[in-house]
Amino acid sequence: MVKRVPEKYQTLGDLVTLTERQLRAAKLSYGHGTLNARDEAAWLVSHAVGLEPDELVESFLRVASQREINRIDSLIRQRINTRKPLAYLVGEAWLSGYKFIVDQRVIVPRSFIAEPLLECFSPWIARPGSVKRILDLCTGSGCLAILAAIAFPKAQVIAVDISKRALTLARKNVKAYGLDRRVKLIESDLYRSLPKQKFDLIISNPPYVDARSMKRLPEEYRREPALALYGGKDGLDLVDRILGDAANYLKNKGNIVIEVGHNRAAFERRYPGMNAIWLDSGDDPDGLVWIESCNLGLT
């Protein structure tokens, strides 16, 4: 592939263009850290030459070595032949500027919760300093638990997943961020194995793909654990269980935010009386529901 291209393509900038063309021609799917062939090509090239993605543009005119070209070539082949998300091939993913270790034990981090979380859910949380206990349900790679600990430096975070394998990977991420003391990982079916305690904030990006969409998932999404995606017939099985017990785990004046993805209409049909707030999270204005504890039947 890239090995045999004419010399004019051997600057990093030209290699990005060439890679983009090949990815585009292969009709891949995106959504695992990038949304199009150009951004994916830039990420692939930057990784292959040992740069962070945001360092690449400055090096566009640098001529690549044959070794670097071989690495790019190998990644392109793997990406096209296996249809694995690039994140799995390079072992890392970026979420809101933060890097996480990933492999096929977890989905590739891309939650819309990340951005508003890093802004401490302003204006819905008036005093971020008052948030002392956070629960992250369905933590996967631990990405949201880690961002929660960063955004709320006074908080202790408990992060739960039913998958032992996911938790083993999450542990690596927590360690990499030096957050072992503030982020505790627990193997649990949602709240089941949690000691009784109340939280100021519950965050969750649960599996929420409905049965119909599961059947139509592009190959790239089939490389992720089905346990992390499938949310039952209408996608709300986990959401129902999370909300059903939330009142027992939220403090008065606590809040819960859940990513429901494409299921806003189903959610509103299921909970017509709930005073839910839909957070504007940029790319997906309908995917994040914010509920204050008073709307779960608390005072």
Ligand SMILES: C[S@@+](CC[C@H](N)C(=O)[O-])C[C@H]1O[C@@H](n2cnc3c(N)ncnc32)[C@H](O)[C@@H]1O
């Ligand atoms: C959509 S992924 C979210 C991962 C991570 N929070 C993120 O945003 O990238 C959902 C996660 O929920 C976990 N999960 C599925 N069913 C669960 C359950 N009943 N209790 C706890 N975790 C569960 C899966 O193992 C998976 O890691």
